[in-house]
Amino acid sequence: MGRKQAFTRSELLDQTKRVLLEYGYEGFQLKLLSKSLVGARSTIYQYYANKEEIVAACMKRSMENVLQKASAIDETECMDALQHLLDVYLEEADFHQLLGYAHKINKANSAAAAHDLEFVEQAHVTLKSQLERLFARAQEEGHLNTSIPLPAIIGVFFNLIETPNMMNIPTPQWSKLLYQMWLGGVGRR
Amino acid sequence: MGRKQAFTRSELLDQTKRVLLEYGYEGFQLKLLSKSLVGARSTIYQYYANKEEIVAACMKRSMENVLQKASAIDETECMDALQHLLDVYLEEADFHQLLGYAHKINKANSAAAAHDLEFVEQAHVTLKSQLERLFARAQEEGHLNTSIPLPAIIGVFFNLIETPNMMNIPTPQWSKLLYQMWLGGVGRR
Amino acid sequence: MGRKQAFTRSELLDQTKRVLLEYGYEGFQLKLLSKSLVGARSTIYQYYANKEEIVAACMKRSMENVLQKASAIDETECMDALQHLLDVYLEEADFHQLLGYAHKINKANSAAAAHDLEFVEQAHVTLKSQLERLFARAQEEGHLNTSIPLPAIIGVFFNLIETPNMMNIPTPQWSKLLYQMWLGGVGRR
Amino acid sequence: MGRKQAFTRSELLDQTKRVLLEYGYEGFQLKLLSKSLVGARSTIYQYYANKEEIVAACMKRSMENVLQKASAIDETECMDALQHLLDVYLEEADFHQLLGYAHKINKANSAAAAHDLEFVEQAHVTLKSQLERLFARAQEEGHLNTSIPLPAIIGVFFNLIETPNMMNIPTPQWSKLLYQMWLGGVGRR
DNA sequence: GATGAATGAGGCTTCATTCAT
């Protein structure tokens, strides 16, 4: 009963992500959002009570995806696991950037937003501990250059994600290539 | 003698940079800017006609600094030059991020902004050609792993700049460390 | 320096009171308010950060007036004091109605509003204890009909304030007349 | 058999009255109304074409009740009749307050609302003339203090209705008490 | 030149009302 929905919650979040990435958190406007959806701006409020909730929900969903994929990784071989993890992060590359906006959200405005962000925070901790676990093993097993501080190694690894893929190499190969550069360097062997 | 000058053009640009980096381009507001200056908000208009001009001028100044330092580098040894270049980019690390905002500026609003951005664009080309020149030589001279496409090597090099320096290692050492990881990788040798 | 003010804070509160009384709390709109002031609607925000603060400030001012006048009353003769108190309440008749809106104000929105309302609350207690003090004495001194419960007597006294003055009798006489009716009744003596 | 009826017209008007009294005319919102009814908000439009009509119908119904009760009063003894009239007005105390909103309704929007308000207006005149008739007789028959202007006496009588019944005395006794205070005053006899 | 105040355009959000199922 009632009319057919103009757009689904999922479509809404898809566009939210798009607008967020294109305009940044402060540039995220409902006008921009509704322009890329079929209905009126006010229809958005059928799903979320305010801007903050939309952004928080978007982040939560993104985080859920990453978390699921990351936790599905087989950690038997730590170096393989790292390679797979890089795959995951590259597939959901934007999520890294989205996360950066998390602390800008005004939680006072909305309990729902606060709740979603709580989840994001927790998941963040989970991901971080997975990463640290793997790197600790990598170091123990002697895969890493001991003359380089571990935090620096981790930092560069994480930062690989943002490297612009100018040649549009398909993600799996691109991931392998980045991994190779990270581990082996770009210099002549 | 007239009224004391409220703040200098240079102070204005310093704070512009700070606010831009903290809040992003869309979050850049004159109220935030004037809060970190001694005078009134309206005084800003003594120097620049509108928001766009301020941001453009800020970018131009940042670019001038980098350009000057980059062009002072001795290019005799290309690998040394690259290491020095990384020094320069890290010293002015923010400039990389600032540049990302360049295309968001609405040039229609102001000729002065358009003019400044023209300069930035030009300088960008200059820097890029310096980089490409050096990388071409590095490859020719056999310093680089030929199995990796050059654009990927360059991309990773550029992206190093954004690596978070979690341990707050002083910039010169941090630069050396990043260079070492880039060239030699993080794996056991 | 700077431009001349379009309207003073006091004028703003005057009109606030007028609009509140005419349209009620839920009907209080900034558009209506600014229509009765010389400047633009947004100018209001030079004085108060939001609607709630305006209303709260209006109430506080009204309460201050009443409080000052009420506390200046000589309480030597309690029945005289009650007559004077009625004068005061009639002069500021609207304040009784304004107070009714106090609990509707959303304090969560503004600390300043909450603070003003705190004052109003306190003053309310002060006024109430003055009233109870006087009535207690009136009863002790045998001025009141003991067959009527005191709260009923007080209730009717307070309610006199709202009696519409259809003949537009000047306030002092009107006050005396109401007092006379209250104390002596309207029946033949 | 079709769908079960969501709520009756009468339930609708009951809640209308409740919401009106709680939130005032300007605060009367269909969302608040439907929250206290079993069906959907849009179902309201099965009964009335718009907000104004609902409020007008509510007032009309309230007025009809009062009118019926008031016209049933035996006017043989004018002072008894006044006491009975006070009973009636107290039983339907809210109606006095509701009436105050009548002039705020925008009649331009709806013929039906205008029609209902016309009725209310007429009934108001009827009630008023009853009151004036009784008071004229009361004065003629020497029941009232001739030193007090009749309009003032009527005003206070009418205003009694709003006196807050803090002790929650049952309406019939409360009515007698108010009548007694009005006629005989609260002072020592 | 420097300022504080004024302002209108534009964004967020709510709400009466309409529509399609």
Next chain:
DNA sequence: CATGAATGAAGCCTCATTCAT
């Protein structure tokens, strides 16, 4: 009939910019 969803008008508030002192 009953409903849930859709919608635009309208209210609040912010912010870049202009103005008068």
